[in-house]
Amino acid sequence: MGYRISRRGLLNGAAGVAAAGTLAGCAMGGDDDTESDAKGEVSAANPLGVKEDAPLEVVIFNGGFGEEYAKAHEAMYQERYPKAEIKHSSTQKIAETLQPRFVAGDPPDVVNNSGGSQIDFNGLVSQGALTDLGELLDAPSLDDPAKKVRDTLLPGIVDVGSYDGKFLSLNYAYSAYGVWYSRKLFESKGWQYPKTWDEMIALCKKIKAAGIAPWTYPGKHSRYMSWPILAAAGKLGGIEVIKAIDNLEPNAWKHEAVRAAAEAYYQLAVDGFLQPGAEGMDHVQSQTEWCRGHAAFVSCGSWLENEQKSVTPPDFRMAVAPTPSLTTSDKMPFEAFRGTGSEPFIVPTKGKNVRGGLEYLRVMLSQQGASDFTRKVSSLTCVKGAGAGIELGPGLASVTGLIEASKGTAFTWLYSSYYRKLERERVDAACAELYTKRINAAQWCEQVQKSADEFAQDPAVKKYKRA
Missing domain, CATH: 3.40.190.10 (Periplasmic binding protein-like II)
Known part of the structure; x- marks a missing residue:
């Protein structure tokens, strides 16, 4: 698996924002079938029906959180699906890099659509470019099959990622x-x-x-x-x-x-x-x-x-x-x-491995995936209790104190x-x-x-x- 390493970037991109807005005026490429062809057999161990040898492409915004955390998530995915080839890349300019691919109907399977050059969600939603993540919410969590993924999330995470009643964006960081x-x-x-x-x-x-x-x-x-x-x-x-x-x-x-x-x-x-x-x-x-x-x-x-x-x-x-x-x-x-939730992750409808994209998010939402993120980037995630037992830096310790003191008034x-x-x-x-x-x-x-x-x-x- 090859990685393209970029330096930790800045939240920059006024030009990217302008470019991002043009997506709403462009028709999405590809045919009318928005469901991925990469499907596997649904089972207790594979509730989302991932095709075990289907390649997975992940694009990460290389900003304040860097990209190393994503490589850990990708390693967890590959441990579950060793036959899957994972293509990882990172960029500070999400819109400039990926907007042409959305228009051409050839987007990646998972996108960390963040930063100053984020692709405008208004355009993505209005064009039907995003997979409804409701199936992910109702899937069993990786840690406890008796508990749905939605029940592992902090309050408000589904709200902030929902448009017209559909959960389209997973805001992973809290x-x-x-x-x-x-x-x-x-x-x-x-x-x-x-x-x-x-x-x-x-x-x-x-x-x-x-x-x-x-x-x-x-x-x-x-x-x-x-x-x-x-x-x-x-x-x-x-x-x-x-x-x-x-x-x-x-x-x-x-x-x-x-x-x-x-x-x-x-x-x-x-x-x-x-x-x-x-x-x-x-x-x-x-x-x-x-x-x-x-x-x-x-x-x-x-x-x-x-x-x-x-x-x-x-x-x-x-x-x-x-x-x-x-x-x-x-x-x-x-x-x-x-x-609120931040650092939005999306699964494009035209991705070649939508099933794998949903599964990748399920891996991210495991206790291991979430706690590893917190250790690497000093930020809490949207997963309940995932920060417990982790030695936090002064800033993040202060954040946890802020949350506790608010007593639900955030x-x-x-x-x-x-x-x-x-x-x-x-x-x-x-x-x-x-x-x-x-x-x-x-x-x-x-x-x-x-x-x-x-x-x-x-x-x-x-x-x-x-x-």
Whole structure:
């Protein structure tokens, strides 16, 4: 089995996003038979009917998690099916690499459709390019045949991967989003993480006085700073505020909770609490500045620890916390945070080995497959209990503490999955202007709402409804 090794990549690809959007306008190639010809005999040991000698092609996004974890999963698959030849490749540019193959009707069997150059799910779904993973959910788990795969998954994983009631995308990693800081820095300065916005501003003044930038952010990917705005808005106004945004409802982005949250984070720019020069940085550059102690806070997801492992000082002790509460009457508690599945895996309908693709995901969802992923990349998976007994790094240990403290109040939004370009292009651009003070919070709400309205009114954009 040959591997093409790529260096650990960056989440990069504005050009790829633009390219990805064209898929919706292209007819999928191939004939009308979307079922793979590679079929084997169904049995207790082979519930998905995998053809044991059918080749399997896997393409991995080589980003923050790298590709080594996938090689371990492939080895597990090959142990079960030793006659199967596995072709592995990785790329930072999923859309540029694979979009022509989808159009030609010759996609791989498994795709990690992630990163800045992800193929737009809206196009894939509307063209019927993705296999319904419902059969996988109802298959017996690899560890316990008496338990279905669906019963091994964390809550919300099926929701975030479902479109029009069909489970089409397995978001394998479980990502917690929040505000990150260094426990070492905070303890050395006697600082406490702020639970309210007033406390945040007061602490930012102290941090700036100490000669450290209170916040840094990736100006080239400014949407990272939309995450705390939406998290704060959801906590202030409740989940219905988030659902209205997901459903492209009129004036959803101009809700008073969204406006209040945008004004709070705009204050960071107005008061000079953002690191000078951050507007020109990408995510790795800004995160590296944070790791070097040049800034106290950064907004990111729980892949941060793995992504920064080569530059993080041994005693840095990174930690994550929820966004501060905006008021004393927020509808959600301070401990509520955005938590959701990420790192989507798909099985194309036109793959030559659909059965094998489903089985590969079943292998990934085993306790062995999931715990191995956590050990290799310092990220939790969507599999219940798979992180138990594993020695976790400071960042991931902090994430598990965040999850436990939330007591089931974690929430997420889906608009960025339903309408990827709305976040990756429009919200991203609006945030770039907000944090450089070219527009204010009210104008930010207006600008993003106008973009959301365009998506809502565009007949070429497939719409989804979140209940």
